[in-house]
Amino acid sequence: MDSIIKDKNITVCVTGGIAAYKAVYLCSFLKKKGAIVRVIMSKSATEFVTPLTFKSITNNPVITTMFDNSDFIPHIGISELSDIIIVAPATANCIAKAASGIADDMISTVLLSATCPKIIVPAMNTQMYVNPVTQRNINTIKNFGFLVMEPDTGLMACGTTGVGRFPEIESIYGFIIQNCAARNHYFSGKKVLITAGGTIEDIDPVRYISNRSSGKTAFAFAETFISLGASVTIIAGNVSDIIMDSYIKKYGNENIISVRSAHDMKKSVEEKINSTDILCMCAAVADYTTECNTLKIKKNENTLNLSLIKTLDILGSLHKKTNQVFIGFAAESNNLELYASEKLNKKSLDFVIANQITGEKTAFGGDKSELIVLSNTGKRESFFYKSKNENAYLVLEYIARSLS
Ligand SMILES: Cc1cc2nc3c(=O)[nH]c(=O)nc-3n(C[C@H](O)[C@H](O)[C@H](O)COP(=O)(O)O)c2cc1C
16 A cells, blocks of 8 residues: 555755755655655754755755745745645754744745644753743644654753653654544544554552553554544553553643553443444453452462463443444454454454464564454455554544445
8 A cells, every 4th residue: 555645745845954964764764655855954053954955855956045946936936836844853042933934045034934734843951842932832742733742751961861852754654644634534523443552461569461452553543443433442451661651742641541450441441331332442452360468478389370360351341232332352363364353253342453473573562563454344454564653643534434
C-alpha cells in the first residue's frame, strides 16, 4: 500500500539550530515515502548545513533568501503549493517571530501566509526551551493553529541532559500522519474504548508478574481514532510513562482509566462497554494470575513454587450489541495467522489484528510493527513493517472502509 504522504507537497523550513543536519535525514525520509520535498533555509541554518546538501537530497532548488530567487516561486507560491509545512528544527527565534507575526525572512513570511497545516518541531538547549518566554510563544502559536511537537528529552549537544532534543524522524513522521494526513473523519461521533499495556498480577507486596507490552500500539491507535473523529477512552494497565505523558499533554487525562490487574481491567471494560461503539482490545492481559500474599515472601527455600490461576476472559463475558464493533489483537511468536484466526472465531471479533512478537520485526517495545488484519467476513490484509502510527492509520482506514 502507498505511503499516505505520497505525492504530497511538503515544505521543510530549516532554521539555525545545531539539529539542522538532522533535517537532511528528515527530507530524505519524506522523499523516500514519495513526498515532493522543498526546503527553505534561514540565513543561520546555512551556517550549519549547505543548501547544496538539501538540493541533492530533494532534487529541488533550495530557497535561502526572500529576494534574488527569480528562478523560483515567491513566498505566496510556496504557501499555496504546500500541503504541509514543517519547521524542523525550529529555533526559539523562529517560534518567537511566528508568535509575533514578524515576517522578515522567507520562512517567517511563508508561515504568516500559509493556510495548510504547519508543524513546528522545536529543538534547542533546555534552558531556552523551558524559558517562560519560549513557552509563552509556543502556547501562542498553538492557539493560532500551529501544530507543535514535544521535543525529546536526553543528552543535548551542549553536554547537559534535559528537554529540547530534536525528536526521532519516525516520531516526526507519526506526528505528520496523525495531524495532517488523517483528514477523513471516518469515526466521527463514535465512542471508542481501547485497552492498553500489560496487566500486573501481584505475587506479594513487592513482587509481581507482568509482560513487556509498552502500550505504544494502543496509544498510536487511540491518537489515530481521535484524528479520525472518534472520542476515545483508554483503559491503561502497565504502560510506558513517556508514552502516557506525551498523550496526556495532547489530550488531557480525563479519558484515561488506570488499572492494575487483569481482573481490574475486566471490571473496567464491563463498566464502560454499554456506552461503547467500538471496542479495541490492545492490552496484553495476563492469561494467569496468582494468589497475592499479604506479606513479603522470604528467601528461605532453594526453590519457590508459584501456583498460577487462569484469568477470566474479558471478551468472553461481554454481550455484544448488534451495532458494536469488537477489534482484538493477537500477539504471537509462532503460527501467527492460525492463532489469530482462531481468536477471531472463538471470541466473536469483527477484526483481529495480528502482530509478530519475536524476530527482527517484533512489535514489542519498538516504534514499528508489521500487521495482518483478518475480518469475520473472511478478508485478509497485510500491513508491512513501518511506524506504529502509520500502520494504525492504515489499519483504521481499512477497517472504516470495510465497515462501510
Ligand atoms: C553553534 C550554535 C548552535 C545553536 N543551536 C541552536 C538551537 O539548537 N536552537 C535554537 O533555538 N537556537 C540555536 N542557536 C541560536 C540561533 O542560531 C540564533 O538564535 C539564530 O538567530 C536563529 O536564527 P533563525 O531562527 O533565523 O534560524 C545556535 C547558535 C549557535 C552559534
